[in-house]
Amino acid sequence: MYCNQCEQTAKGTGCTTAGVCGKNNELADIEDVLIYALCGLAFFARESRRLGKLDQDIDRFVMKAVFSTLTNVNFDPDRFAVLIGRTVELREELKAQVAAAGGKVDFCHPAASFQPADTVAGLAAQGAALQFIPTLDNDENIRSLKQTLLYGLKGIAAYADHAAILGQEDPAIGGFMYEALTALLMQGLTIEQCVPVAMKAGAINLRAMELLDAGNTGTYGHPVPTAVPLGHRKNKCILVTGHDLRDLDLLLQQTKGKGIDIYTHGEMLPTHGYPELKKYPHFYGHYGTAWQNQHKEFPYFPGPVLFTTNCIQKPREDYQDRIFTTGLVGWPGVKHIDGKDFSPVIEKALAMDGWQENVDRGTVLVGFARNAVLGVADKVIEAVKNKQIRHFFLVGGCDGAKPGRDYFTRFVEQVPADCVVLTLACGKFRFFDKQLGDIGGIPRLLDVGQCNDAYSAVQIALALAAAFGCGVNELPLSMIISWYEQKAAAILLSLLSLGIKDIRLGPTLPAFISPAVLAFLVATFNIKPIAATPEEDLKAILG
DSSP states (O other), X not given: OOBOOSTTOGXXXXXXXXOTTSOOHHHHHHHHHHHHHHXXXXXXXXXXXXXXXXXXXXXXXXXXXXXXXXXXXXXXXXHHHHHHHHHHHHHHHHHHHHHHTTOOOOOOSGGGGOOOOSSHHHHHHHHHHHOTTXXXXXXXXXXXXXXXXXXXXXXXXXXXXXXXXXXXXXXHHXXXXXXXXXXXHOOSOOHHHHHHHHXXXXXXXXXXXXXXXXXXXXXHOOOOOEEEESSBOSXXXXXXXXXXXXXXXXXXXXXXXXXXXEEEOGGGGGGGGOHHHHTOTTEEEEXXXXXXXXXXXXXXXXXXXXXXXOOOSOOOGGGGGGEEEETTXXXXXXXXXXXXXXXXXXXXXXXXXXXXXXXXOOEEEEOOSHHHHHTTHHHHHHHHHTTSOOEEEEEEEOOOSSTTTHHHHHHHHHSOTTEEEEEESGGGGGTTTOOOXXXXXXXXXXXXXXXXXXXXXXXXXXXXXXXXXXXGXXXXXXXXXXXXXXXXXXXXXXXXXXXXXXOEEESSOOTTOOHHHHHHHHHHHOOEEOOSSHHHHHHHHHO
């Protein structure tokens, strides 16, 4: 195996014997086979599109398949084997259709005719022989840009799949996915050829997040400021983690009137602000804070845990029987909900003790997406003009277990009292319960939402820039971004595609960025690593 797609990759360079995420050699190599097979399918999908034939079902399949290879989604090799088999079936079906229409089918790259092994062990051996990442290109800079494109593509696939679940699709996203997948296999490319494709990935991801925003708000309403309990109350209970609003909605519907409270964990926290979700009286509160404590927290939650869209390493054997997964998430030996009937989860909740007492741990505020913030834009603008608000900081992104992430907690704690912090994604759990007060009734800590709500944050910044008659880079706004996996890579590309500069990224820079590519990013966008201490960065930003 060779994998360096996440921030926690071994020794800051790459996992070669076992994944820090918990994936072993076999699983990592099989994931490479899936991406390779999808590249082969992409040749024919592009040709089919050239002939004017689009297939929405194939687009959706490819998105799901690419999404499944994110760092923390699927840990089940058998499910990858099914995806690989289906990829080749679709490729052959498309090939026949393209041939019948008089299109090109004689692609010379081996991926276009790849035949997968018929066992998991055989697939793993094929993946090991492929050495997919190290052989993307002999030039380390081209290889670096191709990896950036691939990891950004995985983030795009995640957001596009979420959006499609809610009925929001754009064929341009599928078209770009095929363009990107075939580009990965091209040899002899130059930096000048690769950079525009990476920037296009950022623009496409922004479109995917826009669609997801439309799906979320169109289905569940625009988030409104909402106080979410951090404690618990005496009752049966289920904990939901991940990102999928549709799964949460269905679970709320199916548990209505059954005497079960629903709690959120991780990126599900912002869902409490959606009117069509918060209307359920048994949608109670949020349990659990930081990513790295999930193994410690779940044993103390006296009900089943439902993972949607992403997960952690395989749960301990002593509580594996109360873990459930849905969608693309999977581990061997863990119960997967194949449809959307959550009866097994509900039955498990009713059989378990649930909380035996009421505990008050205070509340946190969520629901400050673009509608809520722009609804008081006049107050915000006036506060800036009156020098009540000196600066805005967007402090957000992914959380993780690697040391150094306490930087973000200390940064927020030291932000001056005349500054406002906007936050989003699971990185906020380093400081989401800090009591920072307000400025003229405007909370100093504004939770914009999930990672995909970077779209909302961008819209807030664009609206403020328009109000002040300047560009986003001229606003009193600084971005302090933490990253862990591939959705963060996609969001970073989106920000760069908008020309946003001076982003501080941490806790470490991506291992897949070569020195020359980093030099380009620094020269073009003034992107930089976070400093050794938050004090240094605050002094550099505020003077």
